[in-house]
Amino acid sequence: MKSPDTIFRDRLRRGIALLPWLVAGAMLAYAFIAGGYFVTVMSFAMIYAVFVIACAVHAPIGVANIVAEATGGRGSTAAIVASVLALAILAMGLRAVYGVVAP
Numbered sequence: 001m002k003s004p005d006t007i008f009r010d011r012l013r014r015g016i017a018l019l020p021w022l023v024a025g026a027m028l029a030y031a032f033i034a035g036g037y038f039v040t041v042m043s044f045a046m047i048y049a050v051f052v053i054a055c056a057v058h059a060p061i062g063v064a065n066i067v068a069e070a071t072g073g074r075g076s077t078a079a080i081v082a083s084v085l086a087l088a089i090l091a092m093g094l095r096a097v098y099g100v101v102a103p
């Protein structure tokens with residue numbers, strides 16, 4: 001049986017994880033209610049850009065762990081591969097955001 005403290009921490013983590021999703025939903029709802037093409041497109045662009053940045057942070061961490069295990073624990077190789085991947089995801093993702101939003 002979990003202690004009340006553990007249950008509280010688990011619920012807090014879930015709540016914190018839901019926050020970006022709730023904010024994105026609220027922004028999108030506001031955009032549709034407020035109307036106007038510009039507001040809707042810019043709201044979508046902000047949500048999309050946040051997703052791209054999250055991917056650029058999250059994916060290289062996993063790849064760095066895989067590379068570190070594959071190369072016998074050499075951290076410098078893993079760090080270089082992760083940095084290149086992060087920059088590539090960020091550049092391509094933000095370019096995609098611009099391509100969707102630009103007139």
